[in-house]
Amino acid sequence: MAIKTNQAIKISQKHLLGIQDLSINDVNLILDEANSFIKVNQSKNKKVDVLRGKTQINLFFEPSTRTQSSFELAGKRLGADVMSMNISNSAIKKGETLIDTAMTLNAMHPDIIVIRHQDSGACNLLSQKVNCAVLNAGDGRREHPTQALLDALTIITRKKKIQGLKIAICGDILHSRVARSNIYLLSMLGAEVNIIAPTNLMPKEIEKFGVNTFTDMKKGLKDCDIVMMLRLQNERMTSSYLSSNREYYEYYGLTPDKLEHAKSDALIMHPGPMNRGIEIDTMLADDINKSVIKEQVELGVAVRMACLKIFCT
Amino acid sequence: MKKQYFINANIIDPYNSMNENGGLIISEDGKIEAIGKKVNINNLPSREKPIDLKGKYVFPGLVDMRVFVGEPGYEYKENFRTLSNAALSGGVTSVVTMPNTDPVIDNVSIVDFLKRRGRDKSKINIFPCASLTKNTEGTNMTEFGLLQNKGIIAFTDGVKTIQNPRLMSRIMNSAKDLGSLIMQHAEDYELAKNGMINSGIIASKLGLSGIPEIAERILIERDLTLLEKVKCRYHISQLSSQKSVEVIKSRKEIVKFTCGVSVNNLSLNENDIGDFKTFLKLSPPLRREEDRLALVQGLKDDLIDVIVSDHKPEDEESKRLTFAQAATGASGIETLLSLSLELYHNGSLKLETIIKALTSNPAKILKINKGNLSIGNDADLCIVDIDKPWIVKKDKLISKSKNTSIEDKKLQGKVTNTFVKGKELFKL
Numbered sequence: 017m018a019i020k021t022n023q024a025i026k027i028s029q030k031h032l033l034g035i036q037d038l039s040i041n042d043v044n045l046i047l048d049e050a051n052s053f054i055k056v057n058q059s060k061n062k063k064v065d066v067l068r069g070k071t072q073i074n075l076f077f078e079p080s081t082r083t084q085s086s087f088e089l090a091g092k093r094l095g096a097d098v099m100s101m102n103i104s105n106s107a108i109k110k111g112e113t114l115i116d117t118a119m120t121l122n123a124m125h126p127d128i129i130v131i132r133h134q135d136s137g138a139c140n141l142l143s144q145k146v147n148c149a150v151l152n153a154g155d156g157r158r159e160h161p162t163q164a165l166l167d168a169l170t171i172i173t174r175k176k177k178i179q180g181l182k183i184a185i186c187g188d189i190l191h192s193r194v195a196r197s198n199i200y201l202l203s204m205l206g207a208e209v210n211i212i213a214p215t216n217l218m219p220k221e222i223e224k225f226g227v228n229t230f231t232d233m234k235k236g237l238k239d240c241d242i243v244m245m246l247r248l249q250n251e252r253m254t255s256s257y258l259s260s261n262r263e264y265y266e267y268y269g270l271t272p273d274k275l276e277h278a279k280s281d282a283l284i285m286h287p288g289p290m291n292r293g294i295e296i297d298t299m300l301a302d303d304i305n306k307s308v309i310k311e312q313v314e315l316g317v318a319v320r321m322a323c324l325k326i327f328c329t
Numbered sequence: 330m331k332k333q334y335f336i337n338a339n340i341i342d343p344y345n346s347m348n349e350n351g352g353l354i355i356s357e358d359g360k361i362e363a364i365g366k367k368v369n370i371n372n373l374p375s376r377e378k379p380i381d382l383k384g385k386y387v388f389p390g391l392v393d394m395r396v397f398v399g400e401p402g403y404e405y406k407e408n409f410r411t412l413s414n415a416a417l418s419g420g421v422t423s424v425v426t427m428p429n430t431d432p433v434i435d436n437v438s439i440v441d442f443l444k445r446r447g448r449d450k451s452k453i454n455i456f457p458c459a460s461l462t463k464n465t466e467g468t469n470m471t472e473f474g475l476l477q478n479k480g481i482i483a484f485t486d487g488v489k490t491i492q493n494p495r496l497m498s499r500i501m502n503s504a505k506d507l508g509s510l511i512m513q514h515a516e517d518y519e520l521a522k523n524g525m526i527n528s529g530i531i532a533s534k535l536g537l538s539g540i541p542e543i544a545e546r547i548l549i550e551r552d553l554t555l556l557e558k559v560k561c562r563y564h565i566s567q568l569s570s571q572k573s574v575e576v577i578k579s580r581k582e583i584v585k586f587t588c589g590v591s592v593n594n595l596s597l598n599e600n601d602i603g604d605f606k607t608f609l610k611l612s613p614p615l616r617r618e619e620d621r622l623a624l625v626q627g628l629k630d631d632l633i634d635v636i637v638s639d640h641k642p643e644d645e646e647s648k649r650l651t652f653a654q655a656a657t658g659a660s661g662i663e664t665l666l667s668l669s670l671e672l673y674h675n676g677s678l679k680l681e682t683i684i685k686a687l688t689s690n691p692a693k694i695l696k697i698n699k700g701n702l703s704i705g706n707d708a709d710l711c712i713v714d715i716d717k718p719w720i721v722k723k724d725k726l727i728s729k730s731k732n733t734s735i736e737d738k739k740l741q742g743k744v745t746n747t748f749v750k751g752k753e754l755f756k757l
Contacts, residue, residue: 115649134653135654136536136605141605196536220528221533
């Protein structure tokens with residue numbers, strides 16, 4: 017369990033733009049709060065009224081299933097009025113800039129805006145222009161803070177701690193905001209982080225983030241407690257990063273023989289959506305003893321409820 | 330015009346190796362009549378009341394080799410009138426304008442328009458560039474000879490690079506035949522693809538695609554290799570990295586060429602981008618502190634010839650976007666001198682080195698009789714209070730566009746008066 021913090025401690029930030037901006041107290045505050053929502057989500061009456069009368073706008077410029085529905089559900093369970101903008105039918109398509117959209121929405125007095133955008137830093141820009149709190153639901157390849165927080169909560173739930181664990185993050189690190197947020201968060205919470213990727217998918221000077229880097233998956237997985245696989249983001253790949261998916265699977269796909277290099281009780285995580293047979297063996301993905309992928313989704317709602325509550329009040 | 334007398338100035342004129350305390354006489358027709366220590370209170374006609382400059386500095390009017398003006402096509406960003414006023418306030422009296430307008434400066438008829446507008450609306454000397462290729466598309470050469478005859482000073486695709494090596498070698502052949510100056514913005518498109526800032530830890534942290542230094546180096550190496558076969562007047566517009574300076578150093582012995590650096594790359598580094606400051610989205614990008622220091626050293630070692638402002642006015646709308654969508658470039662002509670002087674005040678460079686890179690060196694490359702205070706020449710000059718502290722505020726900028734890269738920066742040294750052809754056109 018996360019360290020119990022004094023409830024009087026307030027979050028240090030107005031917005032949740034990235035893990036980079038959070039202190040360890042902030043993180044513990046969110047994780048504790050999220051922990052208390054896990055039960056609520058499993059009970060018959062899932063509704064609490066802490067955000068009654070508050071307005072939450074979901075602004076998703078990129079397609080998303082789990083994050084958007086997770087935020088929508090989280091807001092509704094907290095009693096907020098949730099509106100999800102459908103970008104494909106909006107003025108954005110008519111050439112309106114992000115700032116103008118923000119000003120328009122701001123005039124409707126929302127209490128919180130949840131934004132996902134294909135450009136890194138879009139949430140930062142938005143946060144400078146609106147009066148309400150902004151929650152980042154993923155900006156370009158920069159950060160995806162709630163994903164990292166739910167990953168941390170999942171690990172804590174299973175392993176009872178993060179301090180001292182050895183965690184491998186494997187795959188398309190270059191294009192991954194999930195990887196970046198997790199590197200910050202898991203390092204902050206005392207884990208040793210191994211990054212595994214072919215050089216073409218490894219961000220420049222990533223080792224300066226304080227992680228170990230590997231191009232050999234087996235070496236990178238050695239003695240790991242957690243194996244976090246990332247999706248190959250084909251939609252962001254503009255030129256030849258890889259020769260083929262089958263070669264990628266051969267060298268970087270998580271298969272039972274590669275997993276053997278990790279600890280015997282290692283857990284498998286994936287932020288989804290998965291490319292089965294490309295980055296992960298389909299049997300492993302569904303292995304209920306090893307894979308916690310479904311738990312990640314479940315706890316995602318709790319983490320987002322916690323974030324909405326904390327940043328909205 | 331009345332004859333003007335100034336005394337007690339610190340005059341720096343690198344072209345004439347002058348660095349002394351003395352006076353200056355500007356004749357009735359706006360020429361330099363006398364200059365230097367021999368001009369003092371004792372040998373001036375007694376009826377004249379000279380202006381005592383009290384130790385202020387006098388430099389030749391600056392020659393800025395890389396300036397974007399919005400005419401034609403982007404008048405809302407900058408026109409010749411607003412550009413002149415901005416330039417004058419920064420002591421710049423001659424500018425080389427880039428051809429990236431709409432339409433592009435790539436044919437004879439548009440040069441006539443440009444010359445006319447420059448003459449009618451501008452108070453400073455305009456030296457227009459034409460593009461190397463039609464519509465800067467990098468496929469067909471423009472008419473260097475005919476354009477030159479119309480008054481084009483040099484050829485460049487400005488923000489673009491000639492990617493095709495065969496075309497580049499043909500451009501060099503033509504430039505050699507016709508004695509044309511060609512200027513290259515060195516960047517390999519494939520290596521720099523989608524890049525926004527320097528490739529490295531900052532790019533990884535901000536989640537932005539990087540532009541590796543090798544994108545610049547590989548292009549410079551290619552061009553300098555081509556230049557070994559064809560000796561034409563070749564200038565690299567801007568260097569940005571330590572490695573590029575190393576290449577320059579190793580090639581200077583073998584081939585003749587010149588190069589420049591933007592004052593932005595001399596004064597700032599990638600850390601200044603902070604939390605997605607789009608005003609610092611520049612091309613070439615700001616790089617590491619080591620790169621900045623190497624560029625300063627390059628000037629010191631005479632490897633880099635010219636400092637430019639890379640003045641690129643962009644309206645607020647093109648900068649109030651996400652970093653990926655925002656326009657590239659910063660407005661900088663009016664802060665060129667003051668920002669360069671920072672390198673003098675912090676002990677990085679000698680004052681003469683800086684002034685040379687802003688006056689006589691660019692004039693020499695361009696083969697124009699500007700950037701000096703020789704007797705008989707137009708009195709294009711600026712008077713500078715070299716210690717005056719001030720703070721850059723975008724609202725106070727004279728340029729039509731306010732996209733300064735150094736908002737709120739504290740600078741030391743300000744132009745107090747600027748003269749073109751003996752006429753005082755700016756006074757603080």
